[in-house]
Amino acid sequence: MEAAMYERMLNKKEEPTIAGMTAYCGENGGFFTSLNEWLSQTFATEQKVVFPYGNQYGWGIAHRLKQKLVCNVFAENNGFTVMVRLSDKQYDSVYGQLHPYTREYIDTKYPCGDGGWIHYRVACKENFDDIQKLLTVKCSLSAQRSMLSRTR
Helix, strand or coil: CCCCCCCECCCCCCCCCHHHHHHHCHHHHHHHHHHHHHHHHHHCCEEEEECCCCCCCCCEEEEEECCEEEEEEEEECCEEEEEEEEEHHHHHHHHHHCCHHHHHHHHCCEEECCEEEEEEEECCHHHHHHHHHHHHHHHHHHHHHHHHHHHC
């Protein structure tokens, strides 16, 4: 599945607020907010509004765990895209639990090292549930480590 670029917030000179990004996501603004809050609350990611990777990606929210990028969540007109890299082993661990739409993204991922990148468009509850599964796999080991360091 080719990484389609939906209408994004491309004015680099005007940094949007998170509320502005949420509004831009239209009918999927609730999922945009829920995903960002879930990542922060569940895995203690640090959120930052960013304009990464050149002019075509637009404004998004970068989530990091101890300086390591977890994902970027790009606000789009009536939706959003999550850009995330997982290893083949991580993808394989949840592949059978995912919907065909999500599997197609994994089957056509952009290869990188022992895994690859997907640009995953979230436009409904089913997509939201699947990206949570993928991000849980991505974050679980790092989150467990950071939880241990907080309890010591």
